[in-house]
Amino acid sequence: MKHIHNMNFVEELRWRGMLHDIMPGTEELLNKGMASGYIGFDPTADSLHVGHLTQIMTLIHFQRAGHKPFALVGGATGMVGDPSGKSAERNLLTEEILQHNLDSVKKQLEIFLDFKSGAENSAEMVNNYDWFKGFDFLNFIRDVGKHITVNYMMAKDSVKKRLEGETGMSFTEFSYQLVQGYDFYYLWQNRNCTLQMGGSDQWGNIVTGTELIRRKGRGEAFALTTQLIKKADGTKFGKSEGGNIWLDAEKTSPYQFYQFWLNTTDEDAKSYIKIFTLFDQETIEAMIVEHDAAPHLRVIQKALAKDITLRVHGEAGFLKAIKSTEFLFGSTGIEFLGELTDAEVLAIFSGVPNFTISKAELEAGIPVTDLLATKTAIFPSKGEAKKMIAGGGTAINKEKVGTPDDVYNAANLINNKYLVVQKGKRNYFLIIAE
RNA sequence: GGGGAGAUACCAGAGCGGUCAAAUGGGACGGACUGUAAAUCCGUUGCUUCGGCUACGAAGGUUCGAAUCCUUCUCUCCCCA
Structure with a gap:
């Protein structure tokens, strides 16, 4: 041999x-x-x-x-x-x-x-x-x-x-x-x-x-x-808000895994692409030139995230991650969810933390703070939810939650079943009413 | 064995009888800007049925009132032997 x-x-x-x-x-x-x-x-x-x-x-x-x-x-x-x-x-x-x-x-x-x-x-x-x-x-x-x-x-x-x-x-x-x-x-x-x-x-x-x-x-x-490996700002590599980024799909979903790499800073991405992918020197240098010409396209981050996600989670995992990413961060409006079947919705949100609540309760109306902190664990406490809402950092169905006193009910459901919650810009959650 | 200093929120660290849910810095999270970037600026950083409740190593005590004073205990550090 x-x-x-x-x-x-x-x-x-x-x-x-x-x-x-x-x-x-x-x-x-x-x-x-x-x-x-x-x-x-x-x-x-x-x-x-x-x-x-x-x-x-x-x-x-x-x-x-x-x-x-x-x-x-x-x-x-x-x-x-x-x-x-x-x-x-x-x-x-x-x-x-x-x-x-x-x-x-x-x-x-x-x-x-x-x-x-x-x-x-x-x-x-x-x-x-x-x-x-x-x-x-x-x-x-x-x-x-x-x-x-x-x-x-x-x-x-x-x-x-x-x-x-x-x-x-x-x-x-x-x-x-x-x-x-x-x-x-x-x-x-x-x-x-x-x-x-x-x-x-x-x-x-x-x-x-x-x-x-x-x-x-x-x-x-x-x-x-x-x-x-360290990040350019000197902080530890490999942690995100939730903690470690694992290779096990049960611990870190392919979507979250993909997002971790996609969110790499420009500076770090240039060094990571060399370390974590097998692209040759010529290819990487070309990517860097391309990236510097149009940094907002994030050519390197995308290549990096794709390559590693493919290697770790395979084609299927990568496609899931991409699909979710495109829907959540792309230009598609939230109404688009209404055109999908349940299976399709679940596929898109498969990597997103999700919670189930009772539809009957929702029909009666649930105050946001309860919805996000008691009925689900999106926030650790109501106080935390309140603060975040007051700070303008929470959205439901891509609409900012106005005040902590807002009440949500069945009429807010998409497909008569879903609520899409955003904590900050990048953290999505799915609430399923059953 | 003897003497001294200390223990405060995620961390560091102020406070030394009421105005302390506790300065300040860091971290974390959020907002604005942008590119789901960086830098910068701004905000938040105990829980709550918004009446309060629980918190400053632990347990008691003094006081109208304690993170702050007293007693005991636990632990840490320093110096001497």
């Missing part, structure tokens, strides 16, 4: 602005031919979120460059808790939750990488619990702990910060880097895996691995980290 060796992995990351740090010798290793590398994913939740996409894209590039990617799901490391970037001790997950998370994460990774083609460089999934479950404590500290000094471990940023901070750090978390380091050692020894990649916050952990390989295995292994 030949590998598609038409591109240089490191160069690829470099021009895309993804590369953060790379150990000397790594490029030479990769240029010699097919190499194996891995990235670890922590099963802290039962879905990956957009923050994980950088790592996923890194593995995709790695595979496209003809190398063999391993995705390690941390069944064992997940039980310990990575202190990197954490200011306080992490809560440990129970084994059942962990197992559930692992299964979910595995399924999602299969969307992105080629695991089954049978090619020499097809991806593989490994779970470090497999090699840790039979490894008892005494043997671990004898065989692994012996090779790394505490001085070395304490010098790591992730450890140093916690030692200086107020909360302290348990022995469990302190051991984390050694556990992760052993993963690398194990994969190096058993799967000929010579490169570990990860976010820039993982550098310390990765290097503990290469160190362990050097000392215990008298071998050589390499490290490469990618930029932590």
